Amino acid sequence: MLELKDVHVVHKARSGGVFSRDRVHALTAADLVVAPGETVGVVGESGCGKSTLAKVLVGLQRPTSGTVSFRGRDLWTLKERERRELIGSSVGMIFQDPSTALNRRLPVRQVLRDPLNVHNRGTAAQREARVRELLELVGLPASAADALPSQLSGGQRQRVAVARALALEPELVVADEPTSALDVSVRAQILNLLLDLKSRLGLAVVFISHDIQTVRRMSDRVVTMYLGRIVEQTPAQSVPLGARHPYTRALFSATPGLISPINPIPLVGVVPSATKPPSGCPFRTRCWRADDICAAEWPLARAEAGHLFHCHHPVAAGATDLELIQERV
Numbered sequence: 001m002l003e004l005k006d007v008h009v010v011h012k013a014r015s016g017g018v019f020s021r022d023r024v025h026a027l028t029a030a031d032l033v034v035a036p037g038e039t040v041g042v043v044g045e046s047g048c049g050k051s052t053l054a055k056v057l058v059g060l061q062r063p064t065s066g067t068v069s070f071r072g073r074d075l076w077t078l079k080e081r082e083r084r085e086l087i088g089s090s091v092g093m094i095f096q097d098p099s100t101a102l103n104r105r106l107p108v109r110q111v112l113r114d115p116l117n118v119h120n121r122g123t124a125a126q127r128e129a130r131v132r133e134l135l136e137l138v139g140l141p142a143s144a145a146d147a148l149p150s151q152l153s154g155g156q157r158q159r160v161a162v163a164r165a166l167a168l169e170p171e172l173v174v175a176d177e178p179t180s181a182l183d184v185s186v187r188a189q190i191l192n193l194l195l196d197l198k199s200r201l202g203l204a205v206v207f208i209s210h211d212i213q214t215v216r217r218m219s220d221r222v223v224t225m226y227l228g229r230i231v232e233q234t235p236a237q238s239v240p241l242g243a244r245h246p247y248t249r250a251l252f253s254a255t256p257g258l259i260s261p262i263n264p265i266p267l268v269g270v271v272p273s274a275t276k277p278p279s280g281c282p283f284r285t286r287c288w289r290a291d292d293i294c295a296a297e298w299p300l301a302r303a304e305a306g307h308l309f310h311c312h313h314p315v316a317a318g319a320t321d322l323e324l325i326q327e328r329v
């Protein structure tokens with residue numbers, strides 16, 4: 001349904017508000033397929049390129065190179081009107097913070113009507129009916145249509161944002177950290193709402209989060225990113241011990257409660273700058289298994305169906321954290 005092929009996003013670097021000659025490699029050689037009805041979780045440390053990937057998926061960021069296809073149509077070769085129509089009818093986006101994502105001065109009715117107006121869907125009466133339907137879908141009373149976003153709670157605002165993302169009946173919803181700006185008490189409600197909508201509407205979802213436990217619970221497949229690259233795609237049922245890329249294992253081992261409570265796999269050094277990523281494998285400067293070949297190549301390997309990883313020296317499936325820690329000694 002949605003496919004990225006060898007997508008790169010390179011920005012001009014800025015320092016103190018001034019552009020420099022450096023280039024930031026925000027996304028490098030990204031290949032990703034999202035099938036109808038599938039939930040793909042995306043994890044990785046801050047700055048690894050998760051939001052850039054999200055923006056590419058919803059057509060908000062034009063790749064520097066590579067292709068983004070919806071239902072076999074290459075998005076960035078289309079005329080602007082066709083591209084907007086294809087994106088509008090295919091994909092909805094839920095942002096991290098509903099307080100900033102929703103226009104505070106517009107009542108909820110207008111927020112939800114907006115995409116219908118822009119894409120010229122239905123008559124005025126049909127649009128009003130769709131607003132009522134959307135509010136019901138996300139568990140809000142019909143009276144919420146008259147409220148301003150500022151009069152709603154954080155959880156209610158995020159429900160409005162979910163409703164807006166669904167207004168044009170997309171097949172795919174991209175949710176970028178949809179609960180991280182919310183009180184802990186309402187996070188579970190929004191996650192359950194997304195799960196419920198996914199099964200009721202048959203939606204595909206790309207779910208981006210720092211919270212690996214939640215990603216595992218929500219997803220069919222977990223995509224791990226490091227320094228602008230997708231380093232592994234692991235079936236959710238194989239998380240954590242089935243992951244094969246050393247970085248994925250280190251990331252999972254640092255997640256409280258995911259693996260038995262022993263020390264996480266220690267990593268030396270820091271993430272290199274996105275303006276000067278290493279050659280070959282991006283993780284090689286910190287990887288205890290890396291050798292010379294990792295500086296030259298970044299091979300793709302496949303394990304079982306749907307499990308892909310880029311590594312010359314993958315860890316054995318099922319290796320325990322203790323075994324991996326002992327390898328380092």
Ligand SMILES: Nc1ncnc2c1ncn2[C@@H]1O[C@H](COP(=O)(O)OP(=O)(O)OP(=O)(O)O)[C@@H](O)[C@H]1O
Nearest residue numbers: 011012013024026045046047048049050051052274
């Ligand atoms: N418009 C831009 N101009 C320059 N650099 C950018 C721009 N957008 C993103 N970057 C850089 O690209 C890299 C990836 O950023 P991105 O926001 O995608 O990461 P992220 O994983 O979503 O981070 P976080 O979890 O903190 O939101 C970072 O080094 C970031 O500083």
